[in-house]
Amino acid sequence: MNKSDSITVHDEEAAEYDQQVREYRWFGTEIVFGMCFEYVNPQDRLLDIGIGTGLGSLPFAKTGLEIFGIDGSGEMLKICNSKEFATDLKQFDLQNIPLPYSDNFFDHVISCGVFHFFGDLEPLFKEVSRIIKPGGIFGFTVFAHTTEKTEKAGSQNPEGYSEFQSDWDTLMFMHSDSYIEKLLQGCGFEMLKCLKFFVLSGKEDIEDLCYAYVAQSAPSKSR
Ligand SMILES: C[S@@+](CC[C@H](N)C(=O)[O-])C[C@H]1O[C@@H](n2cnc3c(N)ncnc32)[C@H](O)[C@@H]1O
Numbered sequence: 008m009n010k011s012d013s014i015t016v017h018d019e020e021a022a023e024y025d026q027q028v029r030e031y032r033w034f035g036t037e038i039v040f041g042m043c044f045e046y047v048n049p050q051d052r053l054l055d056i057g058i059g060t061g062l063g064s065l066p067f068a069k070t071g072l073e074i075f076g077i078d079g080s081g082e083m084l085k086i087c088n089s090k091e092f093a094t095d096l097k098q099f100d101l102q103n104i105p106l107p108y109s110d111n112f113f114d115h116v117i118s119c120g121v122f123h124f125f126g127d128l129e130p131l132f133k134e135v136s137r138i139i140k141p142g143g144i145f146g147f148t149v150f151a152h153t154t155e156k157t158e159k160a161g162s163q164n165p166e167g168y169s170e171f172q173s174d175w176d177t178l179m180f181m182h183s184d185s186y187i188e189k190l191l192q193g194c195g196f197e198m199l200k201c202l203k204f205f206v207l208s209g210k211e212d213i214e215d216l217c218y219a220y221v222a223q224s225a226p227s228k229s230r
Contacts, residue, residue, distance in 0.1 A: 011079060012178070013124040013177045014100060016176060016177050018083070021060070021083045021086055024059065024083065028062060032206060032207055032208050033206055035148045035219060036063040038148075039063060039119050039219055039221075040066040042221045043067075043115070043144055043146040046115070047070065048071075050072070051073070052072070052075065052112070052113050053067050053075065053117065054077065054108070054115075055067075055074060055077075055119075056117070056135075057077070057078055058076030058078045058083075058084070058087055059078055059080070059083040059087065060086040061074075061076065062119070063117055063119035063120075064076065064093070064117065065090065065092060074092060075096075077097045077107075078097075079098065101125070106134045108138045109138070111140045112138050113138055113140065113143060114140055115139070115143050116135050116138070117146040118146075118147040119148050122147055123150040123181065123182075124177065124178070126180045127166070127168070128168075128182065129190060133194055136194040136224065142224060142225075145196060145221070145223070146220065148217050148219050149181070149182040149187060149220075150179065150180070150182065150217055151181055151183075151203060151217055153214075153215075153216045168181065195224060196222035198222045199222060200221040201219070201220050201221075202218065202219045203216065203217070204216075204218075204219065
C-alpha cells in the first residue's frame with residue numbers, strides 16, 4: 008500500500024515542523040495536556056497517536072508518564088527520538104488498523120492535530136477503546152466547522168464530517184461536535200470536557216477553529 012499523503016507531507020516538512028508550529032501559533036498540545044492533567048499520574052502509560060516530533064506528549068513525559076508513540080512519518084519520528092523522552096516509538100500508517108498493541112495496554116491515549124487527516128474516525132476510536140484500560144483518559148483535537156471553510160468544503164457527510172481545502176497538499180476534514188459525541192458514546196467513552204478554540208495564526212487568511220476533547224473509557228468494558 009502507498010504511504011498516505013498526510014505522512015509524506017510530514018516527512019518533507021519534519022525538519023521545520025517545530026518552528027512552523029510556533030509560527031502557526033498552535034497551542035492544541037498545551038490545551039490537551041492542561042485538560043488531561045487532573046486525571047493522569049506519574050508512571051501511567053500513555054500512547055500518543057500521530058506523535059510526530061513529540062510536542063503533544065513531552066509535557067506528559069515531564070510529569071513522569073511513560074510515553075509510547077506511533078506515527079507514519081519516519082522523519083518526524085527521528086526528531087522525536089532525538090528528544091529522548093519516549094519509551095517506544097513505532098512507524099505505522101494509521102490507515103492500516105488494527106493498531107499494533109494488545110487490549111487494555113494503555114492507561115491513557117492522546118492525539119493532537121492528527122484526526123483532521125481522517126474523515127471517518129470510527130475505526131480509530133474503536134481501536135482506542137480496545138487498547139485503553141477501563142477508566143482511561145482519551146484526549147484529542149479535531150477541526151471544527153467554520154462558515155468560511157464550510158462554504159469552500161465539499162458536501163458534508165451525513166455522519167457529520169466534511170473535507171476542506173488546506174494549504175497542505177493533502178485531504179483534511181472538519182468534524183461536528185454531534186458526530187464526535189455520538190462516536191465517543193458508541194465506543195464506550197464518557198465525554199468529560201470539550202473546548203472550542205481559535206488558532207490565531209496572525210495571517211489574515213488563516214484562522215482555524217478547533218475542538219479539544221477529554222473523554223473517559225467506561226470503568227468496566229462490556230463491548
Ligand atoms: C500535525 S502533525 C501533529 C504531530 C504531533 N501530534 C503534535 O501535536 O505536534 C500530524 C502527525 O500525524 C501523522 N500522520 C498523519 N497521517 C498519518 C497516518 N495516516 N498514519 C500515521 N501517522 C499519520 C504525521 O506524520 C504527523 O506526524
